Amino acid sequence: MSQIAGVTGTDELIEILRRQRADFLREGPPSAAVRRDRIDRLLAMVLDNIDEFVEAMSRDFGTRSRTGTLFAEIMGMLTAFEHTRSHTARWMRPVTANRLARLCGIGTEVHPTPLGVVGIIGPWNFPLQLVVVPAASAFAAGNRVMIKMSEITAHTAELTRTLAARYFDPVELAVVTGGPEVGAAFTRLPLDHLFFTGSTGVGRLVGRAAAENLVPVTLELGGKNPVVVAPDADLDRAARRIAHARMVNGGQVCVCPDYVFVPEDRVERFVDILRAELRTMFPAIVADPDYTASVDTANYDRVLALVEDARARGARVESLAPDGEDLPDPVARKIAPTLIRDIDDDMLIASEEVFGPVLSIRTYADLDEVADHVNARSAPLVAYWFGPDRADFRRFVARTRSGGVARNEFAIHMFSENAPFGGVGHSGMGAYHGKTGFDTFTHRRTVAGTNLPFAITGRAAPPFDARTAKLIDLALRAARLRTRRRVGGRVAVG
Structure with missing residues (x-):
């Protein structure tokens, strides 16, 4: 061939x-x-x-x-x-x-x-x-x-x-x-x-x-995929799984977590676990063959620019570079796992998809404010929830819009071959x-036919007789009465 x-x-x-x-x-x-x-x-x-x-x-x-x-x-x-x-x-x-x-x-x-x-x-x-x-x-x-x-x-x-x-x-x-x-x-x-x-x-x-x-x-x-850590989530499990999910392919995955909402009273413990897990995962980075580099200099520079813009505008930026390693490394195109806190909407990282080993962390007091935040932005490709399948999870799913929803696991909504995968709005079209x-x-393609000896739709062509007009009037009257019964007094009829 x-x-x-x-x-x-x-x-x-x-x-x-x-x-x-x-x-x-x-x-x-x-x-x-x-x-x-x-x-x-x-x-x-x-x-x-x-x-x-x-x-x-x-x-x-x-x-x-x-x-x-x-x-x-x-x-x-x-x-x-x-x-x-x-x-x-x-x-x-x-x-x-x-x-x-x-x-x-x-x-x-x-x-x-x-x-x-x-x-x-x-x-x-x-x-x-x-x-x-x-x-x-x-x-x-x-x-x-x-x-x-x-x-x-x-x-x-x-x-x-x-x-x-x-x-x-x-x-x-x-x-x-x-x-x-x-x-x-x-x-x-x-x-x-x-x-x-x-x-x-x-x-x-x-x-x-x-x-x-x-x-x-x-x-x-793609889009900025949110993660919600529920008030009753297993914090250890959530933090460790989110750490691993963020680092798949060096963070260069359209379904990677982009930012995390954590209850205000649990955020310090969450960050401690997240930090410890990432350090355990990567005791070395530059020489680690499993640590995926940025695909090219342009993407490397773009991710760093997002981080530096956040830092310049007052965000807390924590690079988890191993001791003795000078990161980021422009030759290896490797950026250490980076945690960013105190983000505001003026920062580029608040609106641009990162596509790198950087995770933003936000806090919340009420789950409704989380849904409001997600709804005020373009629909993400996936929304993550860490916690039990209870009423607050179902309310979050019902109130927000996203291509898919995954609970307690990275990209689990893609596991079933019988389930469609795709985005909505700015995260995609079709599946x-x-x-x-x-x-x-x-x-x-619809293929239809008949062998009947008479025409079914022949009455649609003129000339029209009185019988046809009467049948149409009867059908419309029946439809009108049926519809009025269904809507009741909710619609004013002139």
């Missing part, structure tokens, strides 16, 4: 799209066997080349451990692939829409049909998983796929492009690389669906560009995972 080489211009992208769409239209919706085969080859591309992917991501990040990559990047996709391939045949079956109408001679089915060519734009924080998992969903739905890899993780991007040539014909899957200009051209393609994972700012640009061609989009974005992913890349 051949693969189109590195892409640098709009003409090349348009040609890939033209070839994929032409082949899709010629072949028609693929069988379940073909869809499963594409999913299997996609997973094989990853599993056959694990060492190469681990090495590429280590080079891209500077420091990213093998175990960390395998756990967060590779292991996380295995159940997703297995669940999707095992359900593909069931999901693609037509569904009878109205069984009662069939008894009257009208047959109506809803056919899950492929959209055509799906474009996927990947991020740099999980540069492999966050393109192949949506690609598997798109394949299950019967589509062809074009992937634009992140230029920030260039080694992973080039490896993926090269390996795709060995496993796929480019009319099935095309992987393209290149800088921001290629990404911008990709968003302007007349695709059948565009799936983007990345920042809210770039997501706005993607949505705007796709709208020019009326391309539907799924935007998996995927499992059946939801299949549906995202599917058009539900």
